[in-house]
Amino acid sequence: AQSVAQPEDQVNVAEGNPLTVKCTYSVSGNPYLFWYVQYPNRGLQFLLKYITGDNLVKGSYGFEAEFNKSQTSFHLKKPSALVSDSALYFCAVRDHPGGGNKLTFGTGTQLKVEL
Amino acid sequence: DSGVTQTPKHLITATGQRVTLRCSPRSGDLSVYWYQQSLDQGLQFLIQYYNGEERAKGNILERFSAQQFPDLHSELNLSSLELGDSALYFCASSATGTANAGELFFGEGSRLTVL
Numbered sequence: 001a002q003s004v005a006q007p008e009d010q011v012n013v014a015e016g017n018p019l020t021v022k023c024t025y026s027v028s029g030n031p032y033l034f035w036y037v038q039y040p041n042r043g044l045q046f047l048l049k050y051i052t053g054d055n056l057v058k059g060s061y062g063f064e065a066e067f068n069k070s071q072t073s074f075h076l077k078k079p080s081a082l083v084s085d086s087a088l089y090f091c092a093v094r095d096h097p098g099g100g101n102k103l104t105f106g107t108g109t110q111l112k113v114e115l
Numbered sequence: 116d117s118g119v120t121q122t123p124k125h126l127i128t129a130t131g132q133r134v135t136l137r138c139s140p141r142s143g144d145l146s147v148y149w150y151q152q153s154l155d156q157g158l159q160f161l162i163q164y165y166n167g168e169e170r171a172k173g174n175i176l177e178r179f180s181a182q183q184f185p186d187l188h189s190e191l192n193l194s195s196l197e198l199g200d201s202a203l204y205f206c207a208s209s210a211t212g213t214a215n216a217g218e219l220f221f222g223e224g225s226r227l228t229v230l
Contacts (some may be wrong), residue, residue, distance in 0.1 A: 005138075034217055043117060043205055045223030051216065062211045090158065094217040095171070101146060101209045101217050105158040 002027045002093045004074075007108035013081045013113055021076040021109045023091030032094035033074040034103060035065055039087045050074060058077075061085070081113045118142065121206050121222035129230055133194040136177070136225045140187055140208030147189040148209070148219060149181055153202040164189055196229045203227075 004025045013019045025031050033050055036044040048059025057065045065076045076089060088110050092103040118141035126133055140147050149161040152186060160173035164183035175181075178196075182190045203226050207219040 022118050032217055036219075040156055043119070043223045044207075044219070045117070045221070079174070092217075101219065102148065102160055102161065102163055102173070103217060103219060105150075107157045 001103055002031075002095050004033070004091045004093045004104065004106040006089075006091055006109045009019075009107075010107050010112065013111070015083050015113050015115050016080050019078050019085070019111065019113070021089050021091075021111060023074045023076065023106060025072050025074060025093055027093055031067075031074075033065075033067065034092040034094065035059065035063070036090045036092060036105070037077050037087050038090065038108075040062040044090060047076070047104075076083040081111075081114050083115060086111055086113045116224060118222040119206060119208050119220050119222035121204075121225050123225055124223065125226050125228075127228045127230060128196060130196055130198060132196050132229075133192065134196065134227065136191040136193070136204050136206075136227075138189045138191070138206030138208075138222060140146050140189070140206075141210075141220050144208035144210055145187065145221070146211070147183055147187070147207045148207040149175075149189070150205040150207065150221075151202045152205060152224070156202075158205075161191070193227070196227075198229050201227055201229045 034049045035047040050067045058064045091106040120139040145166045148163045151159045160177040163171040181191045203224045205224045208220045
């Protein structure tokens with residue numbers, strides 16, 4: 001079964017510093033990987049995805065993610081964090097073939113950006 | 116605004132009762148997904164419908180059922196409720212086509228509290 005792991009429950013970073021939220025995956029075949037963000041009392045919002053192609057994927061709000069096949073990782077990054085980036089971040093993998101667009105999510109990482 | 120509408124936003128009920136959660140997908144989206152989010156279980160996939168037909172099934176209890184109607188809205192029925200069913204229930208929808216594969220649009224959720 002496809003799965004993703006987020007090893008950190010919480011990441012703290014100072015505003016203006018770079019941030020990294022970690023994700024590792026376990027899939028059979030080529031992975032379809034995603035990052036979503038959840039702000040308090042809101043639904044999840046799509047940030048970016050990796051299907052194929054360049055290992056560095058750019059997404060919304062200045063976020064990017066680096067796909068690393070040898071390390072089976074898909075870490076989310078941002079060069080300069082903002083206080084408004086504070087939220088819960090989920091890594092996800094799409095089930096395929098035959099799984100439609102169903103996503104399996106990681107446990108989430110709470111990002112806290114402080115002044 | 117994701118375009119996915121969920122009602123009710125909040126629901127408080129007693130053990131043993133039955134509730135129905137409703138979801139209207141984004142205009143044009145044929146797929147609807149139901150997820151349960153709780154503190155101890157994280158974000159768990161329940162079930163997916165595509166154009167009225169069940170497409171994928173996850174960790175959905177036998178006490179729970181869902182359907183998608185001809186107008187594409189979906190309902191999640193939860194019966195014989197237990198305290199442990201207290202959670203945030205999300206509906207998501209997705210566009211068809213590989214270009215958008217895996218991009219889910221989430222509603223803001225229905226928070227169920229079972230007392």
